[in-house]
Amino acid sequence: MFYRIAGQYKTSYGADYALFPIKQDAWLLALILVFAFVVFPLTASDFMFRALLIPVLIYALAALGLNILTGYAGQLSLGTGAFMGVGAYACYKLITIFPEMNIIGAIVLSGFFSAAAGVAFGLPSLRIKGFYLAIATLAAQFFLLWLFQKWAWLYNYNASGAIQVPNTQLFGVTITGAQAPVLAQYFFVLITVCILTAFAINITRGRIGRTWKAVRDMDIAAELVGINLMKAKLSAFFVSSYIVGIAGALFVFLWRGAAEADLFDIQLSFRVLFIAIIGGLGSILGNYLGALLIVALPVIIGTVPAAVGLPISSAMVEHLNTMIIGALIIGFLILEPHGLARLWALMREKLIIWPFPH
Amino acid sequence: MSYLHSIFVAPFADMADAPDFFLQVVWEGLVSGVLYALIALGFVLIYKSSRIFNFAQGIMVVFAALTLVGLHENGVPALLAVPLTLLVMFVLAVGIERAVLRPLVNQPDIILFMATIGITLFLIGLGETIFGGANKVMITEQLGIPTGSWVVEPFGGFVSVEQKDVTAVVGAVLLVIALLVFLNKSKMGRAIRALGDDHQAALSVGISLSTIWVLVWFISGIIALATGIVWGARAGVSFALEVIALKALPVLMLGGLESVTGAIVGGLAIGILEKVFEIYWGQPLLGGNTEAWFAYMLALLVLLVRPQGLFGEKIIERV
Amino acid sequence: MNARPDHSVLADQEGSARDDLLMDVRNVSLSFGGVKAITDISFDVRQGEIRAIIGPNGAGKTSMLNVINGFYTPQVGTITFRGVERRSMKPHDAVRQGIARTFQNVALFKGMSTLDNIMAGRSVLMKRNIVWQMLWRGPALREEIEHREKVEEIIDFLEIEHIRRTPVGKLPYGLQKRVELGRALAMEPSLLLLDEPMAGMNLEEKEDMSRFILDVNQQRGTTIALIEHDMGVVMDLSDRVVVLDYGKKIADGPPDEVKNSQAVIDAYLGVPH
Numbered sequence: 001m002f003y004r005i006a007g008q009y010k011t012s013y014g015a016d017y018a019l020f021p022i023k024q025d026a027w028l029l030a031l032i033l034v035f036a037f038v039v040f041p042l043t044a045s046d047f048m049f050r051a052l053l054i055p056v057l058i059y060a061l062a063a064l065g066l067n068i069l070t071g072y073a074g075q076l077s078l079g080t081g082a083f084m085g086v087g088a089y090a091c092y093k094l095i096t097i098f099p100e101m102n103i104i105g106a107i108v109l110s111g112f113f114s115a116a117a118g119v120a121f122g123l124p125s126l127r128i129k130g131f132y133l134a135i136a137t138l139a140a141q142f143f144l145l146w147l148f149q150k151w152a153w154l155y156n157y158n159a160s161g162a163i164q165v166p167n168t169q170l171f172g173v174t175i176t177g178a179q180a181p182v183l184a185q186y187f188f189v190l191i192t193v194c195i196l197t198a199f200a201i202n203i204t205r206g207r208i209g210r211t212w213k214a215v216r217d218m219d220i221a222a223e224l225v226g227i228n229l230m231k232a233k234l235s236a237f238f239v240s241s242y243i244v245g246i247a248g249a250l251f252v253f254l255w256r257g258a259a260e261a262d263l264f265d266i267q268l269s270f271r272v273l274f275i276a277i278i279g280g281l282g283s284i285l286g287n288y289l290g291a292l293l294i295v296a297l298p299v300i301i302g303t304v305p306a307a308v309g310l311p312i313s314s315a316m317v318e319h320l321n322t323m324i325i326g327a328l329i330i331g332f333l334i335l336e337p338h339g340l341a342r343l344w345a346l347m348r349e350k351l352i353i354w355p356f357p358h
Numbered sequence: 359m360s361y362l363h364s365i366f367v368a369p370f371a372d373m374a375d376a377p378d379f380f381l382q383v384v385w386e387g388l389v390s391g392v393l394y395a396l397i398a399l400g401f402v403l404i405y406k407s408s409r410i411f412n413f414a415q416g417i418m419v420v421f422a423a424l425t426l427v428g429l430h431e432n433g434v435p436a437l438l439a440v441p442l443t444l445l446v447m448f449v450l451a452v453g454i455e456r457a458v459l460r461p462l463v464n465q466p467d468i469i470l471f472m473a474t475i476g477i478t479l480f481l482i483g484l485g486e487t488i489f490g491g492a493n494k495v496m497i498t499e500q501l502g503i504p505t506g507s508w509v510v511e512p513f514g515g516f517v518s519v520e521q522k523d524v525t526a527v528v529g530a531v532l533l534v535i536a537l538l539v540f541l542n543k544s545k546m547g548r549a550i551r552a553l554g555d556d557h558q559a560a561l562s563v564g565i566s567l568s569t570i571w572v573l574v575w576f577i578s579g580i581i582a583l584a585t586g587i588v589w590g591a592r593a594g595v596s597f598a599l600e601v602i603a604l605k606a607l608p609v610l611m612l613g614g615l616e617s618v619t620g621a622i623v624g625g626l627a628i629g630i631l632e633k634v635f636e637i638y639w640g641q642p643l644l645g646g647n648t649e650a651w652f653a654y655m656l657a658l659l660v661l662l663v664r665p666q667g668l669f670g671e672k673i674i675e676r677v
Numbered sequence: 678m679n680a681r682p683d684h685s686v687l688a689d690q691e692g693s694a695r696d697d698l699l700m701d702v703r704n705v706s707l708s709f710g711g712v713k714a715i716t717d718i719s720f721d722v723r724q725g726e727i728r729a730i731i732g733p734n735g736a737g738k739t740s741m742l743n744v745i746n747g748f749y750t751p752q753v754g755t756i757t758f759r760g761v762e763r764r765s766m767k768p769h770d771a772v773r774q775g776i777a778r779t780f781q782n783v784a785l786f787k788g789m790s791t792l793d794n795i796m797a798g799r800s801v802l803m804k805r806n807i808v809w810q811m812l813w814r815g816p817a818l819r820e821e822i823e824h825r826e827k828v829e830e831i832i833d834f835l836e837i838e839h840i841r842r843t844p845v846g847k848l849p850y851g852l853q854k855r856v857e858l859g860r861a862l863a864m865e866p867s868l869l870l871l872d873e874p875m876a877g878m879n880l881e882e883k884e885d886m887s888r889f890i891l892d893v894n895q896q897r898g899t900t901i902a903l904i905e906h907d908m909g910v911v912m913d914l915s916d917r918v919v920v921l922d923y924g925k926k927i928a929d930g931p932p933d934e935v936k937n938s939q940a941v942i943d944a945y946l947g948v949p950h
């Protein structure tokens with residue numbers, strides 16, 4: 001009914017490369033964008049922006065970065081949090097050293113710092129494989145976190161050891177800092193995330209994306225069909241860490257407003273990993289679904305029992321939340337290892353043939 | 359020049375100047391090393407028998423310790439709480455086999471690994487929901503573990519040795535011996551070892567895969583409880599231990615995922631080296647707290663030279 | 678050529694002097710620790726022919742292909758390909774020089790579709806950098822479409838249009854072998870190495886595969902080196918056969934001649950050496 005592919009013939013391979021070979025997908029996306037760009041800004045409260053919309057977008061972006069490395073290129077990473085940290089600290093240093101610098105420029109550049117860190121810690125992947133590689137990313141996680149704590153230059157020798165986001169403006173509107181209107185911040189994050197997502201889609205469906213997936217599925221065979229493993233792996237580390245770094249900069253500058261080193265601890269790495277797993281490894285859409293679930297779950301656990309007359313303490317909310325996420329991960333792996341994204345794909349297939357099965 | 363001196367000469371001069379202090383440092387490192395080795399050992403058992411990279415091993419330590427203390431807090435006498443905790447660990451092993459391993463059998467390694475991350479989270483949440491998130495104190499005295507300390511006086515200096523640390527080391531050694539005897543002498547043990555090499559061979563011994571898995575996870579649970587008690591006695595019981603438990607990973611990488619010897623040697627080596635590095639290089643030169651990353655960096659460097667770890671078998675690739 | 682060891686049937690002593698040689702393998706030996714996989718083997722492959730490599734299990738056939746495409750480095754010996762002599766090279770250099778292969782145990786990218794697997798075979802031929810790919814415009818898109826057209830030709834040729842979008846992990850074994858051939862063809866090789874392309878297939882599938890191999894050879898002019906256990910297929914397809922046993926060459930020549938060689942008969946019947 002809603003999904004009809006009949007009558008949608010492709011007349012060239014070029015048309016087949018349209019982002020959405022099926023028209024209804026394009027409409028659906030348009031609908032979502034209308035909500036994101038028009039409906040939410042008109043209706044959502046500040047609380048909605050700060051507690052739900054902005055973090056979902058930022059976490060989804062971080063998960064997208066991780067997904068490129070782990071879901072597409074098959075290189076497990078447990079260091080996402082630290083690479084987000086590199087992006088955030090780089091952005092902070094750029095803005096404080098060059099106060100004249102445009103915030104967009106600072107964010108775009110900060111990604112290159114995390115990308116460099118990612119490539120440095122990705123170099124061992126040329127020699128070390130599988131689980132053994134997890135150690136390289138863990139080394140990155142713990143070493144970088146330690147660096148954030150001990151290297152006072154990074155936080156401009158503040159007594160608190162924390163970085164405080166300064167006020168910056170874009171086209172005369174305050175974008176970061178305590179006075180920034182949440183709506184402006186939301187739009188800034190939304191646009192950044194949209195652009196990077198479009199880039200990620202394009203890279204993953206082209207030659208480079210294929211070399212990543214080939215390395216993931218069978219690296220020896222990839223090498224034997226002429227794929228340069230070094231280029232494939234390092235480019236995955238580069239692109240992944242770039243996106244993760246940007247997510248880190250947004251995380252601090254557009255959402256938290258301040259940060260200490262501990263914010264980028266291994267728990268953050270895991271949270272992003274869970275989003276990628278629950279959303280679906282090797283999928284782009286999944287990152288958004290996963291982020292929505294992980295960000296919304298504690299909110300739901302906090303409000304629903306109270307609404308039905310069973311108020312629970314906030315500590316309890318957190319404990320239950322952890323437990324449920326753990327159960328969800330196991331449940332997903334058993335029922336649908338490809339996560340929410342695959343569930344959506346199955347539903348979509350059903351919709352295409354609905355209401356006539358077969 | 360003076361910088362090079364402070365890196366390459368001064369630390370060794372310090373060691374030579376105060377050998378008693380150096381011994382103290384090594385002893386402290388050795389005790390943490392024993393604990394790392396124990397966690398790694400539980401892990402190796404599971405990996406050998408089922409190829410599962412069990413991320414939850416560290417959290418099982420915390421969970422076991424929490425259960426023990428939690429039971430005691432609720433009025434169960436200490437010596438009864440131990441068997442009860444073991445029972446809980448057994449139920450956990452059965453539960454994990456039923457709810458996680460069985461449905462996921464034959465899935466790719468990475469999926470099983472992720473599942474153990476799920477188990478980790480679930481156990482943290484469950485533990486906190488039941489026992490609360492607050493720090494707890496291990497019931498060391500109630501379990502009859504001596505808490506005094508001895509002073510030894512080598513080279514005319516002195517080294518202070520906590521009795522509970524000695525208990526930990528002795529206990530660990532006994533546990534490892536018992537485990538090795540079990541693996542080498544009993545029918546079950548041999549089946550577990552055979553499983554690592556060949557599923558069919560193990561099945562022909564006449565023990566079902568599920569039984570073996572439950573058993574292996576239960577043994578890991580026992581090791582976890584033992585580790586939890588001694589570790590809890592040193593550092594208190596809380597989920598913050600999880601970060602320390604993660605150190606079993608570099609230990610494993612260093613030793614090779616499948617080697618019992620590797621787990622023990624790797625654990626001791628990392629425990630001692632990270633302590634020595636922290637005291638003689640980390641604190642004077644780097645601002646301290648290098649124990650947070652030293653083990654990982656060391657393992658990484660070793661892997662760059664030997665990708666299969668010190669004791670792992672060389673991986674040969676074929677097409 | 679000076680003192681080359683003579684192994685029973687060597688029909689082709691003057692071979693290396695010919696100017697239609699594509700590849701010349703000289704005195705190659707390869708061992709793994711104590712295991713001698715290949716001992717002093719020499720043979721050549723002529724432009725445009727189908728060259729079969731046969732022999733009992735463990736004879737060293739797969740190892741030979743692995744040496745040719747650079748996956749293994751022999752301890753002794755050289756390989757001359759299109760006039761360039763070398764001992765070892767990186768597998769991706771072999772691909773660049775026009776050597777493509779399929780594998781005894783299918784080595785496809787299981788999570789990727791048929792189309793993507795075959796497109797992956799063209800990776801070395803594609804050049805556009807990451808910036809163009811990110812934008813998916815201009816040169817990158819043109820390049821993608823251009824290569825896609827080539828790949829679609831291969832898909833048509835191998836009659837696998839219907840599984841274009843299926844993840845190859847879900848395909849039956851016979852079709853996987855076909856996709857793997859497609860991936861190798863996508864590399865536009867001048868020498869195609871096929872390691873038991875028909876193992877585990879039923880009669881009908883074998884006939885299809887034989888037809889594809891002949892067509893590739895005749896229509897595209899691709900030179901083929903083929904390992905196969907099915908003697909009927911070998912006799913039908915190949916121009917010349919080299920026979921290995923325990924890592925040694927025991928015969929080399931046209932199919933009929935080789936079939937009647939005493940050394941070959943002994944090797945297959947398992948007569949002790």
Ligand SMILES: Nc1ncnc2c1ncn2[C@@H]1O[C@H](COP(=O)(O)OP(=O)(O)OP(=O)(O)O)[C@@H](O)[C@H]1O
Nearest residue numbers: 674676709712714733734735736737738739740741
């Ligand atoms: N990577 C390796 N490490 C150790 N031994 C090897 C390796 N590769 C091959 N061999 C050994 O070399 C010998 C030849 O093997 P190869 O695979 O080349 O035989 P084959 O002729 O292809 O046999 P089959 O018909 O069974 O495929 C065998 O004894 C094999 O065990």
Ligand SMILES: [Mg+2]
Nearest residue numbers: 738739740781
């Ligand atoms: Mg073979």
